[in-house]
Amino acid sequence: xxxxxxxxxxxxxxxxxxxVTGQRGDGYHDLQTLFQFVEPLDWLDFTLTDDGIIQREGxxxxxxxxxxxxxxxxxxxxxxxxGHWGVNIRLHKHIxxxxxxxxxxxxxxxxLVALNKLWDCRLERAQLAQLGRxxxxxxxxxxYGQAAWAEGIGDQLTPVVVDQPWLLLVDPGVAVATETIxxxxxxxxxxxxxxxxAFEDGAVGNDCEPVVVRRYPEIGAELKRLAALGPTRxxxxxxxxxxxxxxxxDAEQALAQWRxxxxxxxxxxxxESPLVDRLKVEPDR
Numbered sequence: 001x002x003x004x005x006x007x008x009x010x011x012x013x014x015x016x017x018x019x020v021t022g023q024r025g026d027g028y029h030d031l032q033t034l035f036q037f038v039e040p041l042d043w044l045d046f047t048l049t050d051d052g053i054i055q056r057e058g059x060x061x062x063x064x065x066x067x068x069x070x071x072x073x074x075x076x077x078x079x080x081x082x083g084h085w086g087v088n089i090r091l092h093k094h095i096x097x098x099x100x101x102x103x104x105x106x107x108x109x110x111x112l113v114a115l116n117k118l119w120d121c122r123l124e125r126a127q128l129a130q131l132g133r134x135x136x137x138x139x140x141x142x143x144y145g146q147a148a149w150a151e152g153i154g155d156q157l158t159p160v161v162v163d164q165p166w167l168l169l170v171d172p173g174v175a176v177a178t179e180t181i182x183x184x185x186x187x188x189x190x191x192x193x194x195x196x197x198a199f200e201d202g203a204v205g206n207d208c209e210p211v212v213v214r215r216y217p218e219i220g221a222e223l224k225r226l227a228a229l230g231p232t233r234x235x236x237x238x239x240x241x242x243x244x245x246x247x248x249x250d251a252e253q254a255l256a257q258w259r260x261x262x263x264x265x266x267x268x269x270x271x272e273s274p275l276v277d278r279l280k281v282e283p284d285r
Contacts, residue, residue: 003048009274010042010110012101014235017204021191028153035141035148039267040094049086059091069108076131081119098175100236108135109142145273164269165244166251172222172262174239181237184211209234222260229254
């Protein structure tokens with residue numbers, strides 16, 4: 001027996017700011033950030049089977065299936081399934097790898113949310129988020145599907161409703177290893193906590209940006225080019241960058257003027273993930 005459920009979205013994310021407040025004893029960093037959802041989207045198709053086998057097709061070239069977060073997510077959820085369910089997961093990958101857009105975490109979150117429905121596990125969203133934390137610190141925000149103010153290691157979430165600017169997003173085509181940025185001796189630590197009011201007033205930045213620009217001059221060059229068009233920031237630990245605009249027309253005009261080397265596209269920062277709507281239309285088993 002097999003049944004296909006196709007077209008499950010896994011959006012990218014941006015960090016509107018990233019503030020490092022300290023380093024923990026376990027090697028992780030405490031931080032503050034604000035997550036919103038953006039394009040591009042990865043897409044996942046799930047073919048349910050009754051043989052208990054979890055398989056993956058597509059995804060990142062060269063990545064072993066056992067190391068893939070979608071496979072790990074399915075395996076983490078499988079013991080909560082009432083039957084002997086298996087699944088073949090087809091991953092259509094569009095989010096740049098190593099770009100600071102959270103693609104792997106988003107894929108894992110969509111897998112947990114979709115299979116919770118398709119396998120009839122009936123776990124609450126908080127239970128799925130707990131499974132997600134074992135896969136990555138930013139998996140929970142994709143599971144909840146709401147823009148969030150995040151603290152701790154990025155997993156202590158408070159839903160927020162903030163402005164949804166239009167963006168010119170740029171992928172410089174460089175993969176940044178997050179761990180190398182957070183291990184850099186020159187990364188700013190022990191910053192005082194900031195408030196949402198400070199964010200709304202624009203008194204925030206990305207503490208990782210100076211380290212990334214120093215380590216990756218090509219990202220610094222793209223950052224300078226983009227900053228000539230609008231207020232610009234690195235997302236996460238990079239490599240992707242975004243410039244903010246009040247309207248779609250303004251963002252598209254900036255795209256027309258873009259002369260950088262990286263791939264650029266226009267999208268809107270969203271307070272709700274498209275995964276929320278996809279879940280609503282999936283029929284009950």
